[in-house]
Amino acid sequence: MEFSGSPAKYRRFAIISSITLNGYLYAGLAALQYWANGSTWLFGWKPVLVTVVFTALFAYLSYRWMMRLDARYGTGRGWTLESRRLKLPERALRR
Numbered sequence: 043m044e045f046s047g048s049p050a051k052y053r054r055f056a057i058i059s060s061i062t063l064n065g066y067l068y069a070g071l072a073a074l075q076y077w078a079n080g081s082t083w084l085f086g087w088k089p090v091l092v093t094v095v096f097t098a099l100f101a102y103l104s105y106r107w108m109m110r111l112d113a114r115y116g117t118g119r120g121w122t123l124e125s126r127r128l129k130l131p132e133r134a135l136r137r
Contacts, residue, residue: 052108060101068093 072084083089 049109052112053105056101056105056108060097060104064093064097064100 068084068089072089075081075084
């Protein structure tokens with residue numbers, strides 16, 4: 043699987059996808075709670091703050107995951123090293 047790009051591209055993708063996903067889920071939950079139960083507690087500042095903090099954490103973790111997947115950052119545990127034999131030239135003795 044080819045997954046190459048620049049760190050700026052990955053950061054932008056992580057931030058945009060995190061905002062989109064968490065915004066969609068928060069808006070859907072708030073709309074369901076409001077129309078089904080008439081609850082307005084999800085429109086307060088605490089649930090919005092928790093959503094913003096989780097969005098930032100999710101963006102950070104997804105960026106780290108993408109960088110590790112691209113092998114520019116991380117431990118490299120998923121890599122395998124293929125062995126190759128290479129014959130080097132022998133050193134000549136000087137007299």
